Amino acid sequence: MAWTKYQLFLAGLMLTTGxxxxxxxxxxxxxxxxxxxxxxxxxxSHPFVQAVGMFLGELSCLVVFHMLLCHDRRRPEPKMNTGQSFNPLLFLPPALCDMTATSIMYVALNMTSASSFQMLRGAVIIFTGLLSVAFLGRRLVASQWTGIFVTILGLVMVGLADFISGNKDDSHKLSDVVTGDLLIIMAQVIAAVQMVLEEKFVYKHDVHPLRAVGTEGFFGFFILSLLLIPFFYIPVGSFSNNPRHVLEDALDAFCQIGHNPMIVLALLGNTVSIAFFNFAGISVTKEISATTRMVLDSLRTVVIWVVSLALGWEQFHGLQVLGFIVLLVGAALYNGLHRPLLAKIPCCANMVEEEEGNPAERARLLDEGRVQEET
Incomplete structure (x- = not known):
């Protein structure tokens, strides 16, 4: 079935803003x-200030939700499903996880390349799968376990590529690259906990996706903004690159912005893009499919890598490309993207049916699950 112009626009918007x-x-x-x-x-070097900007972008989704709600209520027959009433504090635990994971990832982004940063975020599949088995009682099928092991192999390849490039690249010290990669993987453990919490406590209340994203953004923005005050006084030595060597120097960030207004453009790009990315991702799931959303989310890694090479931000490494392809295969296996192809093969059709289990439940989780990217 051919895509409509609106669907093409949504796919392009998600890929571009992501x-x-x-x-x-x-x-x-x-x-x-x-x-x-x-x-x-x-x-x-102000990862926590950048994280505040990202949460401001998520918070704007709550504004968009209420704008759409007001517009819908003006219709003779309102069609918008606002979901059940819920206690907003349900979003506090996943918001804290999101805040911690995002902050760690922005710290790591200072230490490694943008493409490796995006590729290593694929590790979330491993920890989400394992935590789903442990705490949600989910039974992973053979292809999902295979996807997890293939993803681990891909992560090792990307890590080796960074290790090799770290010896040749003066822009990043080898120790920084390795530390950055490890921090990204650590952040994916926290992101996986966030996903499990959302699935167990939040999405059973049938909360509108924009409202869910916006509410988490609300908690993340205000809590992290308040934390900037104690962070200003916590010394961390050489771990921090700001002049006072504290956990976060927000005043230094604003002073740097005053001396170089171009920084505002970069920060604004981060804040605005995360808002549009969440909107586009939710819309792609609704208008096309959750599978398409996963494919587009993987394709943006290619875009980031190509742009980084074109701008001279990093060098070409064949092992990194191979690692990315392996990560892509692992994600495809875990998310069942191979099933439509196998279903066309007579001898594999029964195996696909057994793997799918309860398709309605799987579709619900795919539709409601929020892809992590917010960064």
Missing amino acids: SINTLSAKWADMFSAKGCKDSPEHTF
């Missing part, structure tokens, strides 16, 4: 400017 989200965050990290009190010029 790519801009990571690229703009990396772009901000590459700026240098003077800080407060005429401190020497230094790189813009």
